[in-house]
Amino acid sequence: MPELPEVETVKRGLQKILRDKSVLQKVHFYRKNLRFPLPQPQDIKPALGLKVGLLERRAKYLLLPVGEYTFVSHLGMTGTWRWQDLEPRKHDHIRMIFKNGLELIYNDPRRFGFFEFHKTVQVLRSKHFAELGPEPFELTGEELFLATRKRAVTIKNFIMNQKHVVGVGNIYASEALFSAGVRPTLKASRMSLKKATALVEAIKDVLNQAITAGGTTISDFKSAEGELGYFQNQLQVYGRKGEPCTVCGKRIKMKVLNGRSTYWCGSCQKY
DNA sequence: CTTACCGCCTGTCGGC
DNA sequence: TGCCGACAGGCGGTAA
Numbered sequence: 001m002p003e004l005p006e007v008e009t010v011k012r013g014l015q016k017i018l019r020d021k022s023v024l025q026k027v028h029f030y031r032k033n034l035r036f037p038l039p040q041p042q043d044i045k046p047a048l049g050l051k052v053g054l055l056e057r058r059a060k061y062l063l064l065p066v067g068e069y070t071f072v073s074h075l076g077m078t079g080t081w082r083w084q085d086l087e088p089r090k091h092d093h094i095r096m097i098f099k100n101g102l103e104l105i106y107n108d109p110r111r112f113g114f115f116e117f118h119k120t121v122q123v124l125r126s127k128h129f130a131e132l133g134p135e136p137f138e139l140t141g142e143e144l145f146l147a148t149r150k151r152a153v154t155i156k157n158f159i160m161n162q163k164h165v166v167g168v169g170n171i172y173a174s175e176a177l178f179s180a181g182v183r184p185t186l187k188a189s190r191m192s193l194k195k196a197t198a199l200v201e202a203i204k205d206v207l208n209q210a211i212t213a214g215g216t217t218i219s220d221f222k223s224a225e226g227e228l229g230y231f232q233n234q235l236q237v238y239g240r241k242g243e244p245c246t247v248c249g250k251r252i253k254m255k256v257l258n259g260r261s262t263y264w265c266g267s268c269q270k271y
Numbered sequence: 272c273t274t275a276c277c278g279c280c281t282g283t284c285g286g287c
Numbered sequence: 288t289g290c291c292g293a294c295a296g297g298c299g300g301t302a303a
Contacts (some may be wrong), residue, residue, distance in 0.1 A: 003296060035279070035298080060297080078281080078298055091281080110280045112297060128298090153274070162298080169296055218296065238296095258275070259295080277301085284294085 002060055002075045004136070004167025005210035009229060010081060011057045014064075014104070017083055022052040022064045022098040026104065030093050033109060035076060038094070039117040044069075048118070052098070059132050059166035063123065070120040071096075074128070076112025081105070112115055133164045141197025148188040148196065155191055156184035157258055159203065168203060171216055171238045174263045176203040178237045183269045184262045193271060237263040 002010070004186050024047055050067025055065070055066070062081075064071040073081070082105050094106035094115060107117065118126055147164055148155070158164055160173050168176065177184050179202035182195055191199070210216060215229030218239070232239075236246050241254035245265040254263050 006296070074297085076280095077295065108280095109282065110295090110297095112279070114298095151273085157274090160297095171296060216296075256294095259277090274303090275301105276303105278299095279297105284292105286292095287290090287302090 002215075003169035003172050003210075004057075004060060004207055005172070005213075005231065006210050006229065007057050007060050007062060007075065007167075008217035009215040010075070011062055012260075014062075014081060014083070015055045017102060018052050018055065018064075018098075020051065020053055022100055022102055024048055024050060024096065025099045026097040028095040028097070030095070033123065034093060034111045034117075035074075035114045038115055044071075044117050058124075058129065059135070059162060060169075061128070065120055065267070068120055069117050072114075072116040072118060072123060072126075072128075073106070074114045076108060076114070078110045079106065079108040082107065102146050115197060123253060129229035131163050132166050133162060134166070134202070136165050136167055136207060139165050139200055139203075141200040142193065142201050144193065145193045148191055151188040153188055153198070153256060154184060155182060155186045155188045158188040159199070159248050160260075165203070167207065170260045170262075171218075171235070172203070172206050172210065174238045175236060176206045178264060178269060179206055181269055182271050184257060184264050186271065191200035239263065247266060 027044050029036050029040060032038060034163055047066040047069040053065035055064055060074060062073040083102060086103055086105060089107055091109045092105050092107050096104040123129060148158060151158060156177060158169050176199065180199040182199055210231040213229055213231035213234060215230040216231040218232060235250050240252045240263060242251050245252055245268060248267045250265060250267040253266050254261055
């Protein structure tokens with residue numbers, strides 16, 4: 001489900017209802033693992049009775065601090081958190097209960113998501129965080145340009161690699177490349193400084209616009225409040241194979257690159 | 272070191 | 288109607 005804008009949308013929604021007044025009472029785990037083993041009740045015991053802090057997002061991860069501990073949630077492809085309509089559903093895996101009556105349920109049909117429990121001071125040093133690149137909003141064109149030197153992969157592949165810049169997934173990679181006028185198949189090493197600068201700006205713009213729209217709803221993405229995002233109405237190329245380009249009217253192309261569907265306009269993205 | 276590919280899962284959709 | 292393959296917003300492990 002989620003790229004950076006969807007995770008950011010979930011974070012903002014959860015923050016509104018959690019504030020920093022909730023006290024964690026109990027966590028139920030309905031299975032032993034998602035993508036990776038889940039913590040078990042005895043592991044998270046030290047956090048029970050402690051106050052929730054401010055939610056954060058790093059890359060596509062949600063961080064929920066409780067006392068000096070942090071729950072780390074990654075939504076994989078189909079993970080969602082909900083806090084209303086709490087009656088049990090197929091694929092509910094985790095239920096967090098707070099003392100003010102609030103409950104959060106994690107549902108994830110494909111179970112590609114993960115959920116971990118760490119001491120807060122250890123989170124950024126943990127396995128999944130150690131090699132993350134910069135947040136896109138902290139990245140400059142020159143930095144991206146320098147990072148792409150001598151890289152044989154395509155530029156689309158490069159920006160989707162979380163080691164280089166975080167938060168860009170398959171939808172927003174196609175959208176940002178269209179916005180910057182760069183072919184997804186361009187070798188990263190052949191991108192000029194000027195185009196790198198345009199691309200970084202395009203990534204920031206597209207992500208910001210998607211955050212403003214509450215994310216992209218394809219099939220089933222919903223924010224924690226159960227609202228649909230509406231950025232899908234602003235997609236220029238993703239999912240629009242064969243439809244006219246919004247700029248030049250030529251048909252949008254689609255090709256599977258490295259196993260992921262990739263959309264672009266052959267006329268607007270010649271570089 | 273980098274790169275390409277596979278596997279992990281369930282659900283849905285289109286073609287036959 | 289049913290069956291079968293392709294595909295779906297991600298990422299880690301592994302082989303070359």
